[in-house]
Amino acid sequence: MQLLLAQVNVRTSLPRISHDDLTLSCHTHIRSPLHWTPKSINGLTDMAFEIFVYPFTDIFCFFADDFGGLDGLSHFIGRFSTFNGAKGVKPRAIIIATARPEDGYSVPREFSTIFSAITIFSVNMKNARAVADITDFIVAEMSAVSASLRAYRTLFSAFQLDEIFQYVSKRYLKGYVAPINLIETARIHNPIPLGLTKHMQSIFSFRQPLTKDWKSHLVTTLSTSFFREWSSMDPQVFRAQDIFDTLYRPIYSSVVNKTFVDSELLRKKYLHFDGAIRNEFCKLVDAFRNGGRDYREVQLEAFKGLGDFRSALIDQNSCFGCLCRNVDLQFSCRHALCELCIVYFGILYSRYTYRLPECPFCFKKVGITYRVKPPTAGVRILSIDGGGVRGIVPLQLLQKVESSLGLPIAVQDMFDIAFGTSSGGIIIFGLLLNGWSLQACEEMFVRMASAAFRPRTNFLGLPIVSALQRGLVSYVKDSYYCEKGLSQALESAFGLQRLLTSPSHASENGCKVGITVAVAADASPQIMTTYAANPSSPIHNKKGYSQVEPRSKILVVDAALSTSAAPWYFKAHSIPGVGDFMDGGVWKNNPTEVALAEAQELWPESKVDLILSVGTGTQLQADSNPTKASGSGFFGKGFLSRLYKSFMSSLDGEKVWNDLWSRLSSEQRQVCFRLNTLFQEPIPRLDDVSKLPTMRAVASQKIPASVSDLSQTFLCTMFYAELERSPHYYDGAYECDLVIRCRWDHDKSVSKATLMQLQQRKYLFFINDNQVLPLPHMAAFSEFSIPVRVMLPSLTTDCYIRIGRHVGDAKDISGFPAHPQKLLQLQGHTSNFRRSAFPLPTRRLRSGAKRQRLS
Structure with missing residues (x-):
C-alpha cells in the first residue's frame, strides 16, 4: 500500500521556506529556480496542483467547512476540471462535513469529471471518536484504491514514485504542462535499443x-x-x-x-x-x-x-x-545470439559466468560457457605489433611478465580485450582463441614462419639471373611467397570451419579479440573482431575505421591470412562474400590505439585499468649519416628501394607508440606499459627465418625495467568492488556498503594464489588512505569478498581502493577510483523501473565477515 500525503494551501499567498526549515537528516534537498513566469499566484498553485498533486494522489480528503461548504468546494474543484490523471485510475474523493443538511447532500457535477468515487462523510468533530473514525474510513478507501491500482499495474514503489517526481519536477521548472506518459517516463533511463x-x-x-x-x-x-x-x-x-x-x-x-x-x-x-x-x-x-x-x-x-x-x-x-x-557468438548448429541474450538464456554458473547447455532455437546441445566483464571493473587492454618472423619477440616478453606474476593462469587470460596486427594478430588468435600457452604458441609460430617464408622454387643459373627469374615470377604471381604454405599452417592450427563468432577460449574467459586489416582496393582501414560493434556509442562513427561485416561469414583462417598479407610478401587475401584484404600494418602496425578505441566503444563508462603494448623489436639507434643511411648507387636511391624503405618504416610500431604516448594525459600514462626489445644490429627482415634463434636469445636476455611495476598493476586489477545496496543518506553523508571481489572468483585456486602473492609482497588494502585488513586474515575466508562501509559527503565523491605496501606506492583496484553514482549506473541501477542486464543471486553477508566502517 502506498500513501502520499499532501497538504494543499489554498490561501492567496504561499509561505516562504527558509533554509533553516529544511533540517531533515534523512533526505537531501535541491533548490532550483523556475524558468517561467507565472501570471499570478493562483497560476503558480494551479500548475503545481495539476502537475504534482492531482496525477499522483490517490485519495483527496476535503474538509467542506474550510471552503465554506460544498458550494465553495465546488468552485475550487471547478478550476481543475480539465486535469488528467497519470496512473490510469482517477483518484477518489472524501468530503468531510460537520453538519448534515435537511435535504441531504448534493454532489456537485464537477466532482464526477475528475474523481472515480465521491464519498461524503458526516462527522461530529466534538465526538472523541471523530478522528479515529475518519482514519478508519480513509484506510478502507486506501485499500480500495490499492486494489484498483494493482489491477491497472500502476501501484508504484516509493523509489519509483520518487523517480517520477524528479522527472515531473524538472518539467514543472521549465513550465511544461502537457500530461506525461508514465510508460515513456519509466523508460527515460532505459531507452529501447536503437x-x-x-x-x-x-x-x-x-x-x-x-x-x-x-x-x-x-x-x-x-x-x-x-x-x-x-x-x-x-x-x-x-x-x-x-x-x-x-x-x-x-x-x-x-x-x-x-x-x-x-x-x-x-x-x-x-x-x-x-x-x-x-x-x-x-x-x-x-x-x-x-x-x-x-x-x-x-x-x-x-x-x-x-x-x-x-x-x-x-x-x-x-x-x-x-x-x-548483432550476434556475438555462433553455435555449432549455426544459430547465434548477442552477448546479452547469452546471459539471458544462459544459466548462472558463477558470478558473471554463464552456461548455455542448449541452443534456444533448435534445442540442440551446445555446452557453451561464456563470461562477461564485471560492470564495475575496469578494462585491461593487450596489443601486439606486427613484424613477420619478429613475432618471436613479444612471446618472449610476455613470458617475462607471466613469470613475474607467479599465478596459475596464463598472462593473456588477464585481459578484457586484445588486438594484434599481422604476425601479432596470429599470435593473438593462438593465445586467446585457442588458449595456447606461450610456449606452445612459440613452437607453433616457428613452424608457421618456416612454412610461410619458403621460396617458391629454386632457380638455376647465375645468381643475378636467378634473382631476375624470381622477381619476374613474383610480379606475375603478385607476391614473393606463395600463400599455400602459410594457409596450410593456419588451417592446421585453427581448423577449416571455425568462425570468428565461434565459441573460443576467449569467450569462456570474457575477452574480446580483434585484428587490423586493410581493404586491398584502396587500403582503407578496417578491423575483424569476435564481437559485435556498439553502434550506440558516441565514438562509433568517429574512429576512422570500420568493422568488417558480416562476421558470421569470416573464418578464423581467413582473418589470419588477411591480417598477414603484407604487400610484396603475400598477395591480398580474398574472403568470398566479404572482400579482399591485406596486412593491417599498412595503416596501423601497432594496434594499441585501435584497441583503446574499441574498449571505449564497448564499455564507454568503464575506466581503463591497464594498456600493455608489446613490440616486435626496434633498432637501438638509426645511422645518423644520411649518405650512408640512404644507400648508394642506383639501387640504393631508386624508386623501388625508397618505396620498400618507406613501407618498412611504417612497420615500426615504436614510432606509432611514441605518437600515441605524446597524446595521452598524465593519468592515462600511469596505466600504459610498452615492452619491446632493442636490437644492436639492423632489425631482421620480416621473412628472415634464420634469425629466429638470435631474436629469441636477444629478447630473453634482460627483464624490462617496467615488468615489476606492471606485475603490481596486474595484481591490483585482479580485484574490483561493487555496491551491495543503494547508498543510504544519513546524518549529512551517504552510507555506502561495498564488497571487494576477485575477478577470478569462479576459480578458487586462482583467487587463493592471488591472495598468496599479495601476502608474499606484503601488500595491504587501503580505502581512502585507511588500512582495511591484513591479508592473512582475508586468506581465511572460504570465498573471497571483503565487505566495507564508507561514508561519503556526496554521491559524486570518489572512493579510493588501493593495494600496496604503503599508501604512497599503492595502486588502484580495477575500475577505481569511482563514486557511488557511477557505480549505480554501471550496475544497472539508473532507474527504479529497470532490471539489471546481469542478474546475480542475492546473498546475505557471511556470518563471520565483519564490515569495516571507514569515514
Missing part, C-alpha cells in the same frame, strides 16, 4: 509468401523479441497491452511502412498483423506474471512454435533472441 528498428527489418527481408505458417512465425518472432526487450523493465508495473501500444506498436508500424513502401497491399496486410502480435505479447507477459516461470522458460516455450522457420535463422548477423543487436 538497433530494434534496424534488425526488425531483417525479418521482412525474407519476403516469404503470406501463408498462415509465415504469419505464425512472424508473430512468434516479433512478440518474443518484444517480450525479450520488455524483460529489462520492472515486470510488475504497467499493463501488457499498454506497454505494447506505447513502446512497440509505433516501431512495428514504422518498420512496415518503410519496408513496403513499394507495395500498398503488403503494407496494409502487415500492418494488420499488429493485433496478433499484441495478443501474443500479452500472453507471454501474462504467462510470466501468473505462471510462476522465469523469462527464459516463457520465451523458450514460445520458440517451439517456430517450427521449420528455425532454419531461416541460421547464419544471420542479427540476434533473433532480441532483434536489437
Whole structure:
C-alpha cells in the first residue's frame, strides 16, 4: 500500500521556506529556480496542483467547512476540471462535513469529471471518536484504491514514485504542462535499443509468401523479441497491452511502412498483423506474471512454435533472441545470439559466468560457457605489433611478465580485450582463441614462419639471373611467397570451419579479440573482431575505421591470412562474400590505439585499468649519416628501394607508440606499459627465418625495467568492488556498503594464489588512505569478498581502493577510483523501473565477515 500525503494551501499567498526549515537528516534537498513566469499566484498553485498533486494522489480528503461548504468546494474543484490523471485510475474523493443538511447532500457535477468515487462523510468533530473514525474510513478507501491500482499495474514503489517526481519536477521548472506518459517516463533511463528498428527489418527481408505458417512465425518472432526487450523493465508495473501500444506498436508500424513502401497491399496486410502480435505479447507477459516461470522458460516455450522457420535463422548477423543487436557468438548448429541474450538464456554458473547447455532455437546441445566483464571493473587492454618472423619477440616478453606474476593462469587470460596486427594478430588468435600457452604458441609460430617464408622454387643459373627469374615470377604471381604454405599452417592450427563468432577460449574467459586489416582496393582501414560493434556509442562513427561485416561469414583462417598479407610478401587475401584484404600494418602496425578505441566503444563508462603494448623489436639507434643511411648507387636511391624503405618504416610500431604516448594525459600514462626489445644490429627482415634463434636469445636476455611495476598493476586489477545496496543518506553523508571481489572468483585456486602473492609482497588494502585488513586474515575466508562501509559527503565523491605496501606506492583496484553514482549506473541501477542486464543471486553477508566502517 502506498500513501502520499499532501497538504494543499489554498490561501492567496504561499509561505516562504527558509533554509533553516529544511533540517531533515534523512533526505537531501535541491533548490532550483523556475524558468517561467507565472501570471499570478493562483497560476503558480494551479500548475503545481495539476502537475504534482492531482496525477499522483490517490485519495483527496476535503474538509467542506474550510471552503465554506460544498458550494465553495465546488468552485475550487471547478478550476481543475480539465486535469488528467497519470496512473490510469482517477483518484477518489472524501468530503468531510460537520453538519448534515435537511435535504441531504448534493454532489456537485464537477466532482464526477475528475474523481472515480465521491464519498461524503458526516462527522461530529466534538465526538472523541471523530478522528479515529475518519482514519478508519480513509484506510478502507486506501485499500480500495490499492486494489484498483494493482489491477491497472500502476501501484508504484516509493523509489519509483520518487523517480517520477524528479522527472515531473524538472518539467514543472521549465513550465511544461502537457500530461506525461508514465510508460515513456519509466523508460527515460532505459531507452529501447536503437538497433530494434534496424534488425526488425531483417525479418521482412525474407519476403516469404503470406501463408498462415509465415504469419505464425512472424508473430512468434516479433512478440518474443518484444517480450525479450520488455524483460529489462520492472515486470510488475504497467499493463501488457499498454506497454505494447506505447513502446512497440509505433516501431512495428514504422518498420512496415518503410519496408513496403513499394507495395500498398503488403503494407496494409502487415500492418494488420499488429493485433496478433499484441495478443501474443500479452500472453507471454501474462504467462510470466501468473505462471510462476522465469523469462527464459516463457520465451523458450514460445520458440517451439517456430517450427521449420528455425532454419531461416541460421547464419544471420542479427540476434533473433532480441532483434536489437548483432550476434556475438555462433553455435555449432549455426544459430547465434548477442552477448546479452547469452546471459539471458544462459544459466548462472558463477558470478558473471554463464552456461548455455542448449541452443534456444533448435534445442540442440551446445555446452557453451561464456563470461562477461564485471560492470564495475575496469578494462585491461593487450596489443601486439606486427613484424613477420619478429613475432618471436613479444612471446618472449610476455613470458617475462607471466613469470613475474607467479599465478596459475596464463598472462593473456588477464585481459578484457586484445588486438594484434599481422604476425601479432596470429599470435593473438593462438593465445586467446585457442588458449595456447606461450610456449606452445612459440613452437607453433616457428613452424608457421618456416612454412610461410619458403621460396617458391629454386632457380638455376647465375645468381643475378636467378634473382631476375624470381622477381619476374613474383610480379606475375603478385607476391614473393606463395600463400599455400602459410594457409596450410593456419588451417592446421585453427581448423577449416571455425568462425570468428565461434565459441573460443576467449569467450569462456570474457575477452574480446580483434585484428587490423586493410581493404586491398584502396587500403582503407578496417578491423575483424569476435564481437559485435556498439553502434550506440558516441565514438562509433568517429574512429576512422570500420568493422568488417558480416562476421558470421569470416573464418578464423581467413582473418589470419588477411591480417598477414603484407604487400610484396603475400598477395591480398580474398574472403568470398566479404572482400579482399591485406596486412593491417599498412595503416596501423601497432594496434594499441585501435584497441583503446574499441574498449571505449564497448564499455564507454568503464575506466581503463591497464594498456600493455608489446613490440616486435626496434633498432637501438638509426645511422645518423644520411649518405650512408640512404644507400648508394642506383639501387640504393631508386624508386623501388625508397618505396620498400618507406613501407618498412611504417612497420615500426615504436614510432606509432611514441605518437600515441605524446597524446595521452598524465593519468592515462600511469596505466600504459610498452615492452619491446632493442636490437644492436639492423632489425631482421620480416621473412628472415634464420634469425629466429638470435631474436629469441636477444629478447630473453634482460627483464624490462617496467615488468615489476606492471606485475603490481596486474595484481591490483585482479580485484574490483561493487555496491551491495543503494547508498543510504544519513546524518549529512551517504552510507555506502561495498564488497571487494576477485575477478577470478569462479576459480578458487586462482583467487587463493592471488591472495598468496599479495601476502608474499606484503601488500595491504587501503580505502581512502585507511588500512582495511591484513591479508592473512582475508586468506581465511572460504570465498573471497571483503565487505566495507564508507561514508561519503556526496554521491559524486570518489572512493579510493588501493593495494600496496604503503599508501604512497599503492595502486588502484580495477575500475577505481569511482563514486557511488557511477557505480549505480554501471550496475544497472539508473532507474527504479529497470532490471539489471546481469542478474546475480542475492546473498546475505557471511556470518563471520565483519564490515569495516571507514569515514
